[in-house]
Every structure is written in structure tokens, then in C-alpha cells.
Amino acid sequence: MTITQVPLVDYLVLGDKPHLTANECTKCGARYFDRRNACASCFATDFKKVTIVNDGIVRSFTIVTFAAPGVPVPFVAAIIDCGGTSVRGNLANVDPTPEKVTLGMKVKLTTYSLGADDNGLEAIGFGYEPA
Amino acid sequence: MATDDIYILGIYMTKFGKYPDKDTVDLASEAVIAALADAQVTMKDIGVMAAGCLMGQGGIGQMIQKQIGQTGIPVYNVSNACATGATALRTAIMAIKAGECDMGLAVGVEKLAGVGLLGGGGAPKSKNKEWTPSGRFGSVTNVDGLIGTAAMPGTFAQVGMEYGHKYGGATFELFAKISEKNHAHSTLNPLAAYSKRMSLDEIMNDIMISYPNTRPMCSANCDGAAAAVVVSGAKLKTLSLEQQRRAIKVSASILTSDPYQEACQVLPDVNTLTRIAAKQAYEQAGVSPSDLNLVELHDCFATAELVHYDNLMLCEEGGAVDFFNSGATWRDGSMPVNVSGGLESKGHPIAATGIANIWEVCHHLRGEAGPRQIEGAKVGLAHVIGLGSACGIHILEKSAL
Numbered sequence: 001m002t003i004t005q006v007p008l009v010d011y012l013v014l015g016d017k018p019h020l021t022a023n024e025c026t027k028c029g030a031r032y033f034d035r036r037n038a039c040a041s042c043f044a045t046d047f048k049k050v051t052i053v054n055d056g057i058v059r060s061f062t063i064v065t066f067a068a069p070g071v072p073v074p075f076v077a078a079i080i081d082c083g084g085t086s087v088r089g090n091l092a093n094v095d096p097t098p099e100k101v102t103l104g105m106k107v108k109l110t111t112y113s114l115g116a117d118d119n120g121l122e123a124i125g126f127g128y129e130p131a
Numbered sequence: 132m133a134t135d136d137i138y139i140l141g142i143y144m145t146k147f148g149k150y151p152d153k154d155t156v157d158l159a160s161e162a163v164i165a166a167l168a169d170a171q172v173t174m175k176d177i178g179v180m181a182a183g184c185l186m187g188q189g190g191i192g193q194m195i196q197k198q199i200g201q202t203g204i205p206v207y208n209v210s211n212a213c214a215t216g217a218t219a220l221r222t223a224i225m226a227i228k229a230g231e232c233d234m235g236l237a238v239g240v241e242k243l244a245g246v247g248l249l250g251g252g253g254a255p256k257s258k259n260k261e262w263t264p265s266g267r268f269g270s271v272t273n274v275d276g277l278i279g280t281a282a283m284p285g286t287f288a289q290v291g292m293e294y295g296h297k298y299g300g301a302t303f304e305l306f307a308k309i310s311e312k313n314h315a316h317s318t319l320n321p322l323a324a325y326s327k328r329m330s331l332d333e334i335m336n337d338i339m340i341s342y343p344n345t346r347p348m349c350s351a352n353c354d355g356a357a358a359a360v361v362v363s364g365a366k367l368k369t370l371s372l373e374q375q376r377r378a379i380k381v382s383a384s385i386l387t388s389d390p391y392q393e394a395c396q397v398l399p400d401v402n403t404l405t406r407i408a409a410k411q412a413y414e415q416a417g418v419s420p421s422d423l424n425l426v427e428l429h430d431c432f433a434t435a436e437l438v439h440y441d442n443l444m445l446c447e448e449g450g451a452v453d454f455f456n457s458g459a460t461w462r463d464g465s466m467p468v469n470v471s472g473g474l475e476s477k478g479h480p481i482a483a484t485g486i487a488n489i490w491e492v493c494h495h496l497r498g499e500a501g502p503r504q505i506e507g508a509k510v511g512l513a514h515v516i517g518l519g520s521a522c523g524i525h526i527l528e529k530s531a532l
């Protein structure tokens with residue numbers, strides 16, 4: 001079967017139940033979304049893949065109305081606490097206003113299409129929508 | 132004065148603002164020449180030089196030497212984000228502490244007028260539209276704006292909002308009131324890039340950059356330079372009484388980086404390294420927060436100033452909102468903060484900032500701050516944060532003479 005979709009980042013796992021994964025330090029449990037040479041917390045070098053839960057709460061956010069060229073505004077950038085692991089992501093399917101977005105609100109992972117490239121490969125991004 | 136103490140012998144900041152006809156070397160040279168004159172010494176007396184220009188090409192120290200004096204001394208070109216100036220100063224201090232020389236020079240300079248938004252964005256990864264994973268996250272395109280924000284206003288907005296989530300009370304209006312204070316303070320500072328008083332309404336109704344930071348709640352990009360001459364206590368004893376009288380004791384000079392914290396990979400943690408630096412600084416100086424007569428802290432955004440009240444232990448943990456609402460941080464309050472107008476009005480020419488804030492504190496400790504003098508100031512603290520992160524804290528004390 002040919003691959004027709006690619007995740008925006010490699011820590012987003014697509015399929016029937018899309019979710020995020022992290023590299024967890026086998027010694028201290030610190031989690032990293034990117035590739036690490038050694039653990040920043042305990043300096044160990046062994047990591048295993050773990051699944052991040054899809055539900056979380058908004059621990060911080062900002063509504064970005066002025067961004068670098070090529071970055072569409074407005075959007076809500078947020079820090080989500082997903083079962084004790086902090087995740088960075090945009091909020092989706094919510095009005096980008098301080099009336100609608102609140103600290104502590106419950107959210108869950110959602111995915112969306114970023115469109116296809118010249119070879120017909122579709123990129124899939126993720127965000128968090130009100131739960 | 133103890134022989135192993137460190138003193139600021141001379142210090143200077145240019146007016147911050149727009150200098151279309153001057154380059155970074157012009158501005159830095161102006162600051163150095165004036166700092167040397169303030170110290171009543173020449174380049175011949177200087178044994179080490181540290182220089183920073185974050186957006187520059189590198190080699191700024193040697194470029195400046197060609198305009199002020201090439202004496203063959205070691206030059207350290209330093210780069211540490213917004214803490215670059217403090218890092219340069221600390222480098223010169225460390226050389227003196229190490230006994231390599233008895234007098235050093237630090238300078239920071241930046242040209243940022245009209246630069247616009249800092250952080251975030253970037254060119255597409257490839258000209259052809261092709262989703263190819265690359266980098267440590269295996270991302271197929273730039274993720275700024277797709278996975279949160281990498282731009283400074285939004286990053287620091289989230290820093291302030293996170294404090295609100297933890298402790299409550301951190302509303303848009305509260306952050307705007309912090310900005311109102313700093314803009315009010317700036318009216319007394321002739322060297323500030325902007326010195327116009329702004330009402331709370333004007334601040335809240337200005338252009339929203341990244342909620343809750345509107346434009347006047349963001350540090351102002353501008354041009355400027357600042358330089359300082361530091362000297363050992365032993366050397367200072369051999370200098371004139373006038374030099375000794377105006378010398379300012381560096382009671383603490385601390386630089387920290389950000390220790391690992393669970394969430395630091397998704398939102399830079401500007402709190403922990405500041406708390407650690409503050410604790411070390413108070414211990415080194417043998418002073419407590421209540422001994423401080425004024426504080427210049429890194430208000431790169433109004434949302435940042437709030438959290439640093441707490442990080443610098445100017446208030447009890449979790450009490451920054453009540454502390455600000457008490458009026459303590461206004462210039463007539465119990466703990467004046469950013470009487471220079473702060474980065475929101477004075478401006479933030481990045482590498483100059485970490486020396487300019489020390490200039491402000493020295494100016495008060497010397498009793499030379501004119502209409503904005505904090506009367507009887509004896510002890511002050513200067514703080515900077517460079518994202519990534521680095522935190523510089525200096526505690527300064529009036530000469531005992």
C-alpha cells in the first residue's frame with residue numbers, strides 16, 4: 001500500500017486513533033517529543049516510545065493576532081497538560097477570543113489536513129478542541 | 132573596601148532610540164569612550180574586554196577596538212540572547228576575580244529600530260511543495276503558528292497566563308496596569324526611546340499583538356549601546372578619592388541557565404533559573420529582598436514583569452498580583468521596579484540591555500538620577516533573561532565613602 005499521508009511531526013501517530021508519542025527516558029521518566037542524545041534531566045541515554053493521552057486541560061494560552069510573515073492569524077497557541085505531560089499545540093474549533101478560551105478548559109486531540117504536496121502526499125496536523 | 136571586591140568604576144548608556152546615521156560600532160564606541168571618561172581611565176588601563184552584539188556578525192569587540200584603541204588585550208565576544216550584556220559584564224568580572232587583570236571593560240550594542248517581530252516564522256523548508264520530514268521533530272514544514280507560537284510576544288504572554296492559571300488574578304487589565312506604571316515612569320527618563328505617559332485605556336485599546344500583550348506592553352525594538360568599566364577593590368584603593376566615592380560595589384554577579392523542568396520543552400521556563408539566580412545573588416551579597424531600594428527587571432513584556440516579582444522574591448510565592456495591586460512597584464512605592472520605564476518604554480536594544488539596567492541602578496546609587504532619583508538609594512538589583520535560557524542578576528551597592 002502506498003503512503004498517502006504524512007504527519008506534520010513524527011511524534012504525531014496517524015491511523016484509526018491518532019495520538020502523540022514521546023521518547024521517555026527509561027531511567028527517570030522524562031519525556032521528549034524530539035530526538036535526544038541523552039536525557040536533559042538525568043543524562044541517561046536509553047529511551048522508549050510512550051503514548052501521550054489525548055485529553056488534557058489548558059494550562060496557558062495566548063491569542064496570536066500578529067505573527068511572522070506567512071503565519072495566518074488569529075490563532076490560539078496553548079500549553080496543554082495531558083495527564084502530566086505538557087504539550088504545545090494550537091486550539092481548534094473554538095473562537096479565538098478571551099471569552100471563549102479559558103484557563104483550565106478541557107480539551108482533546110484532533111487532527112486536520114494541511115493539504116497535499118506536489119506528489120499527492122497529504123500532511124496531517126494536530127490541535128486540541130474543546131472536550 | 133575589600134581587595135577582592137569588584138566595583139563599577141565607570142558606566143554609560145547612550146540614549147535609546149533610532150540612529151539611522153550611526154552603525155553599531157559608532158554606538159558602542161560612544162558608550163565605551165564615555166564609560167572610560169566616567170571612570171577617569173583610558174584603554175591603557177583596561178586588561179580585558181568583553182563585547183556583545185546579538186544580531187551582529189561576530190567580532191564586534193575587535194571592531195570596536197579599532198575605533199577606541201587597539202592595545203592587544205584579550206577580547207571575549209559573547210552571545211547569550213537578551214542576557215548578552217550581563218554576560219559581557221560578568222565575563223570581565225570573572226577575569227578580574229581570576230586575578231588575570233585589575234580592570235576590565237564590558238560593552239553591549241544593538242541596532243533594532245524597525246526590526247519588527249522577534250522569534251518565530253522562517254522561510255519554508257523547501258521551494259517545491261514537498262512534505263519531507265526533517266530535523267529533530269521530523270517536521271514536514273515550519274511549525275510556528277501550526278504548533279503554538281515561537282514568537283516572543285506569545286511566548287511571554289503564555290508565561291504570564293501560566294502564572295494566572297496557577298495563582299489566579301492575572302487579568303488582561305492587570306497586565307495593562309503594569310505597562311501603565313512603566314510608561315508613567317519613563318516620562319522622567321530622557322534616555323528612554325519612548326517617554327510618553329499612556330492611560331490604561333490607551334494601552335488596552337492599542338493593537339493587540341498576542342493576547343494579553345498589546346503593542347505598548349511589548350518591549351520596544353530600538354538602537355542603543357551601554358558600556359561599563361569594572362575594577363578590583365585592590366586597584367580601586369590606589370585611585371583618587373573621587374573615583375572611590377563614585378565607584379559602585381558589585382555585591383553579587385550571577386549567571387544561570389535553565390535547569391531541566393517537565394514543561395521546558397514546550398514553553399521556556401523563565402522562572403526556575405531566575406529564582407536560582409536570585410537566591411544565589413542574595414546569598415552572595417548578604418542582602419535580602421527587603422533591603423533593595425530599587426529593581427530593574429526584565430519586562431520584555433508586561434506579562435513577564437509580573438512573574439519576576441515572584442521569581443526575584445520581591446513578594447511571597449504566588450503573591451505577585453496582590454503585590455502589584457498594593458502599589459509597591461510604582462516609584463513612590465515600597466519596592467520601585469523599572470523606574471527607568473523598563474524595556475516597554477526605555478527600549479530593548481538586546482545586547483545593551485544587560486548593562487543599561489545596571490547603569491540605571493548605578494545612577495540612583497550615585498545620587499545622580501536627577502528628577503527620577505529614588506531618594507537615599509543604597510542597594511539595587513538588575514535582572515535580565517535571555518530566552519533559551521540565561522539569567523543574569525547583579526546586586527549593586529553604594530560606595531561606603
Ligand SMILES: [Zn+2]
Binds near residue numbers: 025042
Ligand atoms: Zn532521564
